[in-house]
Amino acid sequence: YSLPNGNHNRSGFFSIYLYCSQHCSSNIMQELIEPSQLQRFILRQYRWLQSMIFAIEEINKNPNLLPNITLGYGIYDTCFLISTALEGSMWLITGQEELIPNYRCTSHTPLVAIIGDATSGASIPMARLLGLYHYPQISYYAAADILSDKFQFPSFFRTITTTEIQSLSIARLLLHFGWTWIGILVEDTDFGEISMQSLKEELAKTNVCISFSEIVPTIYSPTKINHIADVIKKSSANVIVNICFDAYIVPLMEEVSNQNITGKTWLASVSSSTSRDLFKNHRARTLTGAIGLALPKSNIPGLRHFLLNLHPFTSQYNMYLETFWEEVFYCKWANNDTYHTMITNEIGNNIKLCTGKENLNELNISFFDVSESRTTYSVYNAVYAAAHALHELYTCKPGQGPFGNGTCANIHYFEPWQLLHYIKNVHFVNKLSEEIYFDKKGNSLPMFDLINWHLNTDGNLEYVDVGRIDFRLPPGKELIINNTALMWNGGHKEVPRSVCSESCPPGYRKAARPGEQICCFDCIQCSEGEISNQTDSSDCLQCPDDHWSNARRDKCIPKLIEFLSYKETLGVILASISIVSSLLPAAILYTFLKYHETPVVKANNCELSYLLLFALMLCSLCCLIFIGRPVAVTCALRQTAFGIVFALSVSCVLAKTIIVVIAFNATKPNSSLKKWVGHKLSNTIVSMGTLLQVIICIIWLTSSPPFPQQNMKSEPGKIIIECNEGSPVAFWCMLGYMGLLATVSFIVAFLARNLPDSFNEAKFITFSMLVFVTVWLSFIPAYLSTRGKYMVAVEIFAILTSSAGLLICLFFPKCYIILLRPDINTREYLMGKGSQQ
Structure with missing residues (x-):
């Protein structure tokens, strides 16, 4: 503690020493550690302390700021202990070492403001205490969101942004690099718990999942450190978010480095992103490529000169x-009884004595590099914020003041709440031309620098600026990053992957694994008729x-339009066969007409043969209606024409069969069937058989006619x-009636197959009907089991096959006699042959 002569004092809280290093026993409680057990002197925090002293001395030399007022300061080392921070706060409030709450031993206010503490863990209880007395507190490093609550902490301010903004920034970085599978480390303090909760809430709004979250002890514990290192080693997450003060995370990183755990990308928060104690060269294999959030940097004019002129004697x-x-010269003062563990470890028994003649200018350490001051700059601004608030209080004009009846506060005897009013409204431009002010929650500007730790050619770890996150910019443009400047672990330039499951490419959808987080999924190809045209689609469209x-x-592509076309091979073949098949009965008809006087043609009702040949010719030609793009006319005609023509053909065969039976039975004496022999009966059978089919088709066409449709x-x-057949019942009735005629013809012909005489066609009719019925019985399952143009092809094949069966069985034997055996085409020969049978 140091206090020069002056009118007013402000106090700074800094953690210069870390009580327990990794060599301490894990069961020592913080409250029981004695000052003699101090273990490690932290240069980084010591520079923060010096920046406060520098700022105060600079203010005291400034004639335009607080003229004729000299600021003093008191410094308290909290040693990262909440109890020490609270004890120091009570000393300042009461003005004496004996702590008596609600009592102040001095008659005036010696305390202007408290600058600190660094950690949120200590700042939160300090803010609760100081808020009761309305003492302004300006922290340069505490980022916990809870401190923005003005109801709980009415007198707390800070020159850095909040954990909420930090969590949002971390989430933006994770999304930018496509990292969806991460681990989280937080310190075992209130700040760590708050940071964990804040980050989880922010990540819940994204598709980022947490592989593990561990709490790093603030007092070294080998068991806990080994456990966390083991979790990191076993986890498939390649990105680990570190929200720990550097003093707490160093032991863990030492263990991670000792176990040679590499290939991980560390995303550091403001608490440790620029820490030289953390990013030591011997941890390069582990920490190279780390990326972090950092406070905005600045080069404070005159600070380097001030630091280089520090000397214990002057x-x-x-x-x-x-x-x-x-610490910096690795020596020991002859009269210093305190011996630091760090120095012992580094120089062993080769201890040299400090003389005071050592030259700081000869040192090349980061302590004197103020070109990238970050937290140091935050401390500097915190001191100036308090000074400007005090200046406003000092320059208040009576009658224009902010208090009752326009009164002003007395610079020598003001109350803490009076200065608090001015700090809430402080707004100034510092020496580096940057605006400094606090928002309604006492927070500073929401922005961070982005840094990336590189391994230089000389083997040293150095960080470089690679971008910035500035939430003052329009949404979507907050992140500015130079991807080409990034270097990752192992010296790679390619962004590392950290996912539980690899992305599903277009054409696949994500299927969650039961009992696992949403980031862990399997990729399943979309079903037929569905697509996904984006990576990691949750559903198929x-x-x-x-x-x-x-x-x-x-991709969705137009469906192929299918019908039996004349332009395709199958359509051409079937059309050709249909035409050829129609020419055969026409040729046979021509032959029969040419030889109509011969006994073979005259035998068994030649008119029925002519009509049957004509019907068979139409049967083959009606196949052409089935080929081509279906339209309303062809749909209405194809089945009805086919049904009527085939009914005519089968009726002719039935008439021929009945005529054969009647003719042979009419030759018997006293037969009553003689009157039925003649053209009248055959014409009646053909007409009635065909008419019934016509009636069925007319009813079909009038009630529910077939129509073209697109079957998708x-x-x-x-x-x-x-x-579309319109009425399936009518369609099957038409086929069923045709089958009935064929069955009756088959039965009658089968019964008459053994009748005598060479003119008996019963045998041939039997074979023809057997072929006909077989074809159409086979047609039904084949027709029902096919789709599209092949269904049409099956029906055409059935028509052509059954027509060919009738033609071959009934007319080829006669054509053989007419054309090849005219010698036996005589009545005598045929009658003689018949009588022999």
């Missing part, structure tokens, strides 16, 4: 200068009805242009 009112000297998914399931369901990826 500097007054400056604590720890002798310890600082021992259904293609429109007239489109289908391609093979990769990443039967075959994936195709639009089948087909004829």
